[in-house]
Amino acid sequence: IITLVTSQTLFPSFQFVGSHPAWIWIGGVLGGIFLTSNVLLFPRLGAVQTVILPILGQILMGTLIDSFGWFHAMQLP
Numbered sequence: 001i002i003t004l005v006t007s008q009t010l011f012p013s014f015q016f017v018g019s020h021p022a023w024i025w026i027g028g029v030l031g032g033i034f035l036t037s038n039v040l041l042f043p044r045l046g047a048v049q050t051v052i053l054p055i056l057g058q059i060l061m062g063t064l065i066d067s068f069g070w071f072h073a074m075q076l077p
Contacts, residue, residue, distance in 0.1 A: 004010050017025070034054070042050045069075030 038050055038054075045053070065071060065073050066076040
């Protein structure tokens with residue numbers, strides 16, 4: 001509602017989207033996929049696994065990125 005009132009439009013223009021790099025928009029797409037998968041997996045996995053598995057994945061990926069210096073990160077053994 002605030003966006004609609006302040007800018008008189010609900011969605012960004014193609015010019016605005018095109019003027020930014022594509023990787024900026026990946027967070028929103030991946031966030032939607034993450035939330036949808038959590039909602040769908042919750043009844044099958046249970047509450048504890050639905051919370052613990054994403055956190056475990058983030059910790060493991062952070063460890064790999066730091067250990068091997070992926071994505072131009074400083075390598076920290």
